[in-house]
Amino acid sequence: MKTKVLRILPFLLMVIAVLVIPPGVQAGDYPSKPLTYIVCFNPGGESDLTARIQEKALEKYYGHDVIITYKIGGGGAIGWSELVRSKPDGYTIAGDNLPHIILQPLMRKNAGYNTLDLKQIYIFESTPDILVVHKDSQFKTLQDFIKYAKEHPGVVTVGGSGSNTANHLGTILLEKAAGIKLTYIPFSGSGTAVPALLGKHVTALMTYSTMAVRYKDKFRPLAIASEKRMEVLPDVPTFKELGYNVVEGAYRGVAAPPGTPDHIVNYLADVFDKVMHDPEVIKKMNENGFKIEYMKPAEATAFVKQKMKQYKALLEEMGLIKK
Amino acid sequence: MHLNSKLLDSIEMLEHILGGITNIFTAKNLLLVVAGTVSGMVVGAMPGLTAVMAVALLVPFTYTMDPTSGLVTLGAVYMGCIYGGAFSAILINTPGTPSSIGTTFDGYPMARKGKGEEAIITATIASAFGGIVGVIALIFLSPLLAEVALKFGPAEYFWVGVFGLTIVSSLVTGSFLKGITGAAFGVLISTIGIAPIGGDVRFTFGIPSLQGGVELIVALIGLFCIPEILKMVYNDVKTQEVLGYNKEKGVMWKTLKYVLSRPGNLIRSSIIGTVVGILPGAGGNIANLVAYNEARRASKEPEKFGTGIPDGIVATESANNAVVGGGMIPLVTLGIPGAPPDAIIYGVLMLQGLRPGPELFSERADITFTFMISLGVAAIVMVPVGIYGGRLLTRVVSIVPTRFLVPGIGIFTIIGSYAIRNNFTDVFLMILFGIIGFALRYLGYHPAPIVLGLILGPIMENGLVQTYLIGQKYSVPWLALVVDPLSWILIALCIFSFMWPYFGYLKRFIKLSSTNR
Numbered sequence: 099m100k101t102k103v104l105r106i107l108p109f110l111l112m113v114i115a116v117l118v119i120p121p122g123v124q125a126g127d128y129p130s131k132p133l134t135y136i137v138c139f140n141p142g143g144e145s146d147l148t149a150r151i152q153e154k155a156l157e158k159y160y161g162h163d164v165i166i167t168y169k170i171g172g173g174g175a176i177g178w179s180e181l182v183r184s185k186p187d188g189y190t191i192a193g194d195n196l197p198h199i200i201l202q203p204l205m206r207k208n209a210g211y212n213t214l215d216l217k218q219i220y221i222f223e224s225t226p227d228i229l230v231v232h233k234d235s236q237f238k239t240l241q242d243f244i245k246y247a248k249e250h251p252g253v254v255t256v257g258g259s260g261s262n263t264a265n266h267l268g269t270i271l272l273e274k275a276a277g278i279k280l281t282y283i284p285f286s287g288s289g290t291a292v293p294a295l296l297g298k299h300v301t302a303l304m305t306y307s308t309m310a311v312r313y314k315d316k317f318r319p320l321a322i323a324s325e326k327r328m329e330v331l332p333d334v335p336t337f338k339e340l341g342y343n344v345v346e347g348a349y350r351g352v353a354a355p356p357g358t359p360d361h362i363v364n365y366l367a368d369v370f371d372k373v374m375h376d377p378e379v380i381k382k383m384n385e386n387g388f389k390i391e392y393m394k395p396a397e398a399t400a401f402v403k404q405k406m407k408q409y410k411a412l413l414e415e416m417g418l419i420k421k
Numbered sequence: 422m423h424l425n426s427k428l429l430d431s432i433e434m435l436e437h438i439l440g441g442i443t444n445i446f447t448a449k450n451l452l453l454v455v456a457g458t459v460s461g462m463v464v465g466a467m468p469g470l471t472a473v474m475a476v477a478l479l480v481p482f483t484y485t486m487d488p489t490s491g492l493v494t495l496g497a498v499y500m501g502c503i504y505g506g507a508f509s510a511i512l513i514n515t516p517g518t519p520s521s522i523g524t525t526f527d528g529y530p531m532a533r534k535g536k537g538e539e540a541i542i543t544a545t546i547a548s549a550f551g552g553i554v555g556v557i558a559l560i561f562l563s564p565l566l567a568e569v570a571l572k573f574g575p576a577e578y579f580w581v582g583v584f585g586l587t588i589v590s591s592l593v594t595g596s597f598l599k600g601i602t603g604a605a606f607g608v609l610i611s612t613i614g615i616a617p618i619g620g621d622v623r624f625t626f627g628i629p630s631l632q633g634g635v636e637l638i639v640a641l642i643g644l645f646c647i648p649e650i651l652k653m654v655y656n657d658v659k660t661q662e663v664l665g666y667n668k669e670k671g672v673m674w675k676t677l678k679y680v681l682s683r684p685g686n687l688i689r690s691s692i693i694g695t696v697v698g699i700l701p702g703a704g705g706n707i708a709n710l711v712a713y714n715e716a717r718r719a720s721k722e723p724e725k726f727g728t729g730i731p732d733g734i735v736a737t738e739s740a741n742n743a744v745v746g747g748g749m750i751p752l753v754t755l756g757i758p759g760a761p762p763d764a765i766i767y768g769v770l771m772l773q774g775l776r777p778g779p780e781l782f783s784e785r786a787d788i789t790f791t792f793m794i795s796l797g798v799a800a801i802v803m804v805p806v807g808i809y810g811g812r813l814l815t816r817v818v819s820i821v822p823t824r825f826l827v828p829g830i831g832i833f834t835i836i837g838s839y840a841i842r843n844n845f846t847d848v849f850l851m852i853l854f855g856i857i858g859f860a861l862r863y864l865g866y867h868p869a870p871i872v873l874g875l876i877l878g879p880i881m882e883n884g885l886v887q888t889y890l891i892g893q894k895y896s897v898p899w900l901a902l903v904v905d906p907l908s909w910i911l912i913a914l915c916i917f918s919f920m921w922p923y924f925g926y927l928k929r930f931i932k933l934s935s936t937n938r
Contacts (some may be wrong), residue, residue, distance in 0.1 A: 140761075140764065140770060141473070141477045141480075141764060141765045142758065142764030142765050142767055142768040143764075146768060147768055147771065150480065150768060150772060151772065152483070153481065154484060166481070166836070167843055168477070168842070168843065169843050169844060170633065170842055171614070171632060171633020171634065171636075171842060171843060171844075172614060172615050172629075172632030172633045172634075173615055173620075173632075175615075175629065175632045175633075176629075176630060176632060176633040176842065176844065179630065179632075180630075180844070181627045195578065205620065206622050206632075207622065207627075208622075208627055208629055209629065209632070210629025210630065210632065211629075250894075252893050252894065253894040254889070255893075255894070260617075260620065261616075261619050261620035262620045281890055281891070281893045281894075282618075282890075283575075283887050283890050283891060284617065284887075285619045285883075285887070286617050286879075286883065289757070289758065289764065290701065290702065291529060292756075292757055293570065293571060293573075293701050293751070293755075293757050294574065294575070296571050296755060296757070297570075297571035297572060297574055298893070299574030299575060300891070312756060312776075313756065314770075315778065316755075357538075382772065384769060385774070410705050
């Protein structure tokens with residue numbers, strides 16, 4: 099009996115040591131500890147790239163270490179449902195994405211979080227939807243594309259990242275605005291859709307501006323779903339210019355757990371404001387095709403609420419959710 | 422004229438290669454390669470800590486380095502990590518990374534026979550060879566091979582998945598029915614979470630953290646490692662049996678001679694690894710199993726596979742390290758990551774202002790060629806480190822009493838399954854899979870087909886539904902699955918692979934009837 103206990107003892111001790119992580123020492127002044135920045139998507143994707151671009155400047159303005167960790171899965175839902183259960187002490191934040199944080203709680207029975215549980219700190223970038231075709235494609239302009247799609251309903255395939263995403267909604271909005279029928283093909287991430295267009299397995303991609311910049315020598319952008327043209331893509335007309343009211347894309351920012359004190363949220367917002375005004379960060383964001391946004395907590399929250407209404411109305415109209 | 426320009430091209434290429442070699446053999450870069458390879462090996466040897474994680478963790482450190490040093494370090498870590506997975510596969514029957522699943526089939530039986538060191542040396546030589554083959558393909562054949570990758574559309578991916586499932590019969594000796602049942606179970610598990618197409622929530626039983634589905638690593642640790650730990654405890658209590666270690670003189674040369682005397686297996690497996698690596702979405706996890714299958718098919722004594730012969734290790738380990746170079750091919754030419762760690766390396770390239778594509782080979786050739794050659798150097802560095810490290814590790818595992826070894830490994834199963842997504846649900850899932858794995862092992866089910874199903878499930882599902890959607894233009898949408906000539910080739914391969922075991926019967930039958938006459 100005794101030997102058995104002895105045998106199990108080291109194992110138990112080590113399990114306990116691993117499971118019981120000592121709680122951090124509480125200090126008076128914020129910030130006094132490293133900041134944990136959760137990325138909810140795969141390394142190498144847009145969210146990760148943004149965090150990595152910010153990392154150096156963030157450490158400089160925050161004054162302590164910044165630890166970037168990944169909590170991946172469920173289209174971001176895993177990370178966000180964990181964030182809303184984290185301690186609201188301002189040392190844990192997560193990157194969050196629109197429309198994901200609005201659409202998931204709307205479409206899923208239990209996404210693990212509510213949109214407004216995520217306390218918006220700052221929305222710092224957006225990537226408008228952009229319609230691209232292969233360089234060799236017969237479609238030179240959006241008009242060519244729409245004309246063909248009108249004559250061949252359902253034949254034109256448009257790849258994009260995931261279902262019920264900004265890419266998916268952008269495609270639906272285009273169908274509505276132009277009165278055409280396209281076939282949307284979801285891929286698991288904006289990166290995985292790229293080979294499908296390069297190999298000409300789909301007619302076009304509804305993707306993010308970043309992808310159009312990345313593959314600018316292989317893709318031909320037809321139109322971008324932003325209000326104004328983007329600086330890095332000056333020759334690409336907006337859908338609006340061409341007479342189609344399609345404005346859609348993904349917005350990315352950071353959020354804190356519910357109940358995080360306002361002074362801490364404001365402090366972090368100031369830090370991110372400085373980060374996004376850092377020349378090096380601005381340069382890299384632009385190079386990679388991101389559109390920089392400067393939305394502080396109040397503005398970001400108002401923006402999320404406005405988008406919630408808009409998406410709810412759109413989904414109801416499409417019959418994807420019940421009124 | 423044409424010939425002339427070609428000659429000029431090759432001279433230029435030679436210059437770049439020589440330049441790359443000179444860049445690598447500076448004290449700093451060489452040190453980074455060695456350090457990267459060694460730390461990669463250590464991480465790879467720990468079940469649950471994967472190449473993706475190791476590379477991602479290192480990214481912040483590369484910011485302070487110049488682009489060349491940063492990339493060289495990441496590449497070395499990746500290469501070392503894939504190789505390191507063989508250690509735990511051989512010594513504790515648990516693949517250190519999903520790329521070494523097949524290494525357990527023969528590696529562990531060898532270790533049980535006291536030939537652990539021989540198994541590790543075999544793995545080392547094979548890994549180095551495979552790694553170098555992948556790098557050679559990367560340097561010389563990149564533009565050509567990248568085009569091949571693009572030919573694979575959704576329909577082709579579906580058939581690749583089906584082909585993967587046809588190797589189930591040879592993964593497990595014994596019951597084909599049990600193999601296919603296991604694979605079906607694996608495919609079923611892969612459907613947990615958010616549907617890749619349509620976004621429906623499936624089989625989460627109302628638990629939000631299941632939205633992410635079952636992570637491969639979690640199932641891998643649970644199914645392979647936990648039953649092994651339980652068995653170790655059982656054996657220790659009952660029979661006091663431990664892993665043997667026989668010191669053998671000249672084992673290194675003997676093994677080297679044996680491995681090199683069968684170049685067919687090495688070359689075939691390395692090519693399989695390179696080709697699988699090129700396909701985006703398929704990586705070392707599939708390559709090692711396919712190579713094992715083909716090695717067994719080509720072998721004159723297929724019945725010996727699975728009993729502990731070096732040939733099995735040669736196949737899996739050369740294939741998975743060839744994936745490293747192969748996976749970089751679409752990355753450097755098209756900007757498409759061939760395997761998950763490549764996606765991170767892509768991010769680093771972007772941050773350093775290096776755009777994948779032809780200019781990487783022309784204007785930025787100094788960096789690109791140094792990086793590619795450093796991968797080859799990392800593969801060579803693995804040899805001395807692996808052989809000495811392997812000897813040490815084998816001895817340690819055989820000396821350390823079970824009562825220390827078991828909790829030690831136990832801790833790693835917990836850390837590994839937690840670290841993959843920083844999620845506690847994964848730890849519970851891992852333990853659940855451990856119980857399932859333990860029960861299944863007693864019922865005669867091998868865990869490999871389950872894991873294979875889990876890997877291939879999403880590939881097949883995506884391919885099937887995407888193809889169906891693309892096929893909307895036909896009156897029968899499913900036609901899209903079979904319209905492409907490349908699909909025909911893959912379908913033929915599937916049929917051939919599925920029928921293979923029966924060819925053996927046919928041959929025997931013909932022989933029998935002719936001798937009877």
